[in-house]
Amino acid sequence: MTNAPHTPQVTDHGGGVWSIPVPIPDNPLGHTLVHLLDTGRGPVLIDTGWDDPASWDALERGLAACGTSIADVHGVLVTHHHPDHHGLSGQVREASGAWIAMHEADAAVVRRSRETDPHRWLDYLAAKLTAAGAPDAHTAPLHEARAGGRMRRMPGGRGALPDREIVPGELLDLAGRRLRAIWTPGHTPGHVCLHLEERHPGRGPAGGEVDVPQGNGRLFSGDHLLPGITPHIGLYEDPDDAALADRGDPLGDYLASLERIAALDPAEVLPAHQYAFADAAGRVRELLTHHAERLASLRTLLTGRPLTPWELAESMEWNRPWAEIPYGSRNIAVAEAEAHLRRLVKLGEAEATVGSDPVTYQATS
Numbered sequence: 001m002t003n004a005p006h007t008p009q010v011t012d013h014g015g016g017v018w019s020i021p022v023p024i025p026d027n028p029l030g031h032t033l034v035h036l037l038d039t040g041r042g043p044v045l046i047d048t049g050w051d052d053p054a055s056w057d058a059l060e061r062g063l064a065a066c067g068t069s070i071a072d073v074h075g076v077l078v079t080h081h082h083p084d085h086h087g088l089s090g091q092v093r094e095a096s097g098a099w100i101a102m103h104e105a106d107a108a109v110v111r112r113s114r115e116t117d118p119h120r121w122l123d124y125l126a127a128k129l130t131a132a133g134a135p136d137a138h139t140a141p142l143h144e145a146r147a148g149g150r151m152r153r154m155p156g157g158r159g160a161l162p163d164r165e166i167v168p169g170e171l172l173d174l175a176g177r178r179l180r181a182i183w184t185p186g187h188t189p190g191h192v193c194l195h196l197e198e199r200h201p202g203r204g205p206a207g208g209e210v211d212v213p214q215g216n217g218r219l220f221s222g223d224h225l226l227p228g229i230t231p232h233i234g235l236y237e238d239p240d241d242a243a244l245a246d247r248g249d250p251l252g253d254y255l256a257s258l259e260r261i262a263a264l265d266p267a268e269v270l271p272a273h274q275y276a277f278a279d280a281a282g283r284v285r286e287l288l289t290h291h292a293e294r295l296a297s298l299r300t301l302l303t304g305r306p307l308t309p310w311e312l313a314e315s316m317e318w319n320r321p322w323a324e325i326p327y328g329s330r331n332i333a334v335a336e337a338e339a340h341l342r343r344l345v346k347l348g349e350a351e352a353t354v355g356s357d358p359v360t361y362q363a364t365s
Contacts, residue, residue, distance in 0.1 A: 009058075010065040011276075015201035016177075017218070019270065020062030022049030024084045032084045033272050034059060035220055036066055037196075040175030042074035045098075046194060046220050047272055051087035051158060059088060073098045075174075077166065079222030080191040081106040081113075081159060085272060090160030101164035101172070103183065106190030110159040116239055122146040124239035125331070132334050133308025133358040141327070166192050184224040184261065186254020189236045193261060194220040200267040219266040219280060224257065227269075227277040230290055234335035235342075251343040255291060258284045298340055299349050299363050306353045306360035313337035 011019045016038030021031040035046040043066070049055045063069055073096040078086050081102065089100050102110070126142040166172070168183035178197040185191055196218045223231045233251045262284040269283070270276050277283070294316075301307065301315055313333045314322050325333060341361050344350035353360040 010062050012066075013218075013268075013270065013276065015198065017196070017270070018062075018066045019276070020059060020066070022055045022058050022062070022088075023052075024050045025052050025054065027084070029084070029273050031058075031273075033270070033274075034062070035270055035272075036063070036068075037174070037177065037179070039074060039177050042072050043068050044075045044077060044174060045073055045092065046077045047079055047085040047222070048076055048088035048092050050084045051091070056088060056091060059092075070095045072096065075164075076100045077172065077179075077194060078102040078106070078162065079193070079220070079224075079272065080188040081109050082188065082223070083159070085222065086110070086159050090158070093160060093163075099163040100160055101166050102162040103166045103168070103181075103190030103192050105185070106188055107162050107165070109189070110161060112238060112240075113159060114161070119146055120239050124237075128237075129310075129331065129334065131358050132338065133310035133360075134334070135310075138327075138330070168192070182219075182260060182264070184222075184254075184257035186233055186250055186257050187223050187231045189248075189250075189253075191222060191224055191257075193222060193224050195264055195266065196220070202267070216264065216266050218268045218270055219261065219264065221261070221269050221271045221280075223272055224254075225261055225269055225280060225283060225287075226271045227274050227283065229273060230287060232332060232336060233339045234332060235338055237335075249342055249346050251291065251339045252346060255288065258287055295340060295344060295347075295349075298337075299344060302344075302350055302361055302363040306356065306362040308358050308360050309334055309338045309341060310358075312341065312361070 009021065013019065018036040019033045020036065022034050023031045032047060032049045034049050037044045037046060049059055060070055070092055073092055075098050076089050076092055078089060078100060092098055093100055122142050122145055126139045126146070129139050166181045168181050170181060172179045172181060180195045180197055182193045182195055184193050198217050200218060233254050236248050236250060262281045264280070266280050268276055268278050269280050298312060298316070301312065307315070313330070316333070316337060318325060318333060341350060349364055350361050351364055353362055
């Protein structure tokens with residue numbers, strides 16, 4: 001493969017690593033940074049981008065700027081199952097014969113999304129939102145879609161099934177590279193970061209400057225660690241397993257995962273959004289502080305009176321006023337509120353109000 005120059009479309013990070021911005025349609029994030037890793041058996045992609053013709057074209061152009069093509073792709077490593085990361089994986093495999101690898105927990109989500117009756121999902125979502133205290137006006141569109149048969153596919157129902165499993169702690173089978181999988185659940189149950197255990201190719205004295213420290217390699221962080229965004233923490237949900245709502249602690253998982261990444265102390269982080277950055281440990285401290293402050297503020301809210309998850313979400317600080325949050329984003333916000341409630345309950349700082357329907361929560365005395 002030839003070295004790709006630094007252009008607005010493609011960044012050559014050195015040492016056989018490139019990033020390709022692949023657009024996300026109608027999304028304020030703008031694009032996903034698909035990373036290309038050169039190996040002894042051909043290029044391997046870390047994520048692929050959104051399943052959209054414009055995104056596919058951008059990926060093709062980006063690979064060409066790296067001196068290769070989709071037909072040459074040897075494999076795809078998926079950090080997590082979300083469509084802006086996994087969306088084009090199946091099309092890449094069809095065009096190249098590449099394998100697709102994913103953590104088993106997220107592979108299970110992909111299988112469930114492909115197999116679950118979409119009407120079952122609508123029933124589940126409506127019941128879940130009702131139990132969280134959502135008003136009838138919010139759940140009415142779900143009942144209408146269910147009655148009208150307007151939903152023919154589960155969200156993520158076109159996601160490609162992986163061929164291989166990413167096993168946490170193990171080196172991946174990549175010729176000539178040392179890339180280790182780090183399980184970092186929280187954003188999704190099977191999110192992984194990928195630690196490139198190779199000396200960073202920062203320029204030394206001969207080059208006249210050093211861009212970044214050269215020790216501790218580089219980290220492909222997916223959505224787990226981003227330089228200026230706090231990743232969404234929702235719930236691990238299964239429409240056919242109602243008991244799942246009472247199990248797990250996604251926010252606790254995320255916080256513990258952050259600690260593992262800080263301990264790695266990589267020289268540079270290559271995230272899936274925004275831009276590459278150094279000082280992973282510093283960013284981890286910022287995120288830990290953010291969530292500690294948010295948990296404390298939510299506990300304060302719960303000392304005033306019992307609140308439903310919906311009411312708590314309405315009271316939380318978002319990037320815009322609640323009245324301006326779109327319909328689908330409100331569902332995400334309520335899930336995030338529930339994830340924080342679950343953490344407070346695990347910590348013994350909040351509890352469900354006995355006999356409440358919909359369920360309300362209050363701070364423990």
